[in-house]
Amino acid sequence: MKAVRIHEHGGIDKLRYEEVKPPWLTSPTEAIVQLKAAALNRIDILNREGVTGIEVPLPHILGADGAGIVLETGAEVRNVQKGDPVCLHTPSGCGRCEFCATDRDYMCLRIRALGERLEGTYAEFVKVPAANCFHIPPGLSFEEAAAFPLVFVTVWRMLITNAQLKPGEHVLILGIGGGVATAALQVAKQLGAHVIVTSSSDEKLELARNWGADHGFNYKKKDYTPDVRALTGKRGVDVVVDCVGGESFGKSLAALAKGGRLVTCGATAGACAELDLRRVFWNQLKIFGSTLGSREEFRQVLAFLRTSGIRPIIDEIFPLKEAAAAQRRLEEGKQFGKIVLQIMD
Ligand SMILES: [Zn+2]
Numbered sequence: 001m002k003a004v005r006i007h008e009h010g011g012i013d014k015l016r017y018e019e020v021k022p023p024w025l026t027s028p029t030e031a032i033v034q035l036k037a038a039a040l041n042r043i044d045i046l047n048r049e050g051v052t053g054i055e056v057p058l059p060h061i062l063g064a065d066g067a068g069i070v071l072e073t074g075a076e077v078r079n080v081q082k083g084d085p086v087c088l089h090t091p092s093g094c095g096r097c098e099f100c101a102t103d104r105d106y107m108c109l110r111i112r113a114l115g116e117r118l119e120g121t122y123a124e125f126v127k128v129p130a131a132n133c134f135h136i137p138p139g140l141s142f143e144e145a146a147a148f149p150l151v152f153v154t155v156w157r158m159l160i161t162n163a164q165l166k167p168g169e170h171v172l173i174l175g176i177g178g179g180v181a182t183a184a185l186q187v188a189k190q191l192g193a194h195v196i197v198t199s200s201s202d203e204k205l206e207l208a209r210n211w212g213a214d215h216g217f218n219y220k221k222k223d224y225t226p227d228v229r230a231l232t233g234k235r236g237v238d239v240v241v242d243c244v245g246g247e248s249f250g251k252s253l254a255a256l257a258k259g260g261r262l263v264t265c266g267a268t269a270g271a272c273a274e275l276d277l278r279r280v281f282w283n284q285l286k287i288f289g290s291t292l293g294s295r296e297e298f299r300q301v302l303a304f305l306r307t308s309g310i311r312p313i314i315d316e317i318f319p320l321k322e323a324a325a326a327q328r329r330l331e332e333g334k335q336f337g338k339i340v341l342q343i344m345d
Helices: 042-049 142-147 149-162 179-190 202-210 225-231 248-254 277-282 295-308 320-331
Strands: 002-006 015-019 030-039 065-073 085-088 125-129 133-135 170-173 194-199 215-218 237-241 256-264 286-289 314-319 338-342
Touching (some): 065 125, 142 149, 202 215, 248 277
16 A cells, blocks of 8 residues: 655654554454545654654554545454544543543543554555544535544533533634634534634635634734733633644633633744743633543544534545645745645555
8 A cells, every 4th residue: 555654753854754554453343444544643753753642663654644545354342334524532541540441531541542552544554443433414524524533622621621611711822823812712602602713824814704703913913912811891701712832821821810820832932941830720710631531532532523414624635646745835834724645545
């Protein structure tokens, strides 16, 4: 089969489109999926660079998101069968620890995620635990079905499980354009929240308005904190989605109303932040960190997509062999929505 692999860690030049031996079943609970599309995530870049702290076997196929058709299933697989169109839930745990026993595989110390400890989706075929295969919501293309799983389950856990976002609440989403931020915009608007976004690009702010954002501020031009205060009658917002981190983190806390919640799943601008701790306790703030989500949360996302009719925002589709160009677009932060790889037969 054709796949995009790395033989060593490093820059985009390490990606190789090449012929690879296809995967085969090694357990009765696995499935082989013929992939039609894969989607890019920032974690792909971190895994390529080798900076996550998780050792991946080399050579290695990247890619945490994918959708395709079930080709083969192990003898004990009951949830899907050959020919089913499926999308893939990324994490799977050891199945034995306290976290796995309570559907929290995303906290398993031996977590196996696609494109990390498991071979990924930049390929014509992938082997997955069958429990991570889910039927594609009706009406979604393979490209859309590959684009939503990782970011939507992450956003669902942040906004619904952790922040418990309510209709009518004010949400501030930093750095609109990335997959998580655009999914957060879609979920928050569908829920009836009032959404404020920030970006360094006026073009992205305009796109966000087209997708339902109520207000947008260019943080490069001026400090948005006073504007956010003014928009909320000096009260502040109920929820901040901050996957940017760095210097903006303190500002995010300052933008929150009393009792506000901050959710974070990334730190693209810097892992260390300076913050005034007094603000946290004086204002009764809650800070939730999370990555990924549970199978139950993934089921909730699928139900949400089915009933709302929402489709993930796709920025651009590249053929599999142009994975390097696709990753470059992601690295340069040019995208609005998800970057997808199309995988032909
Ligand atoms: Zn476990």
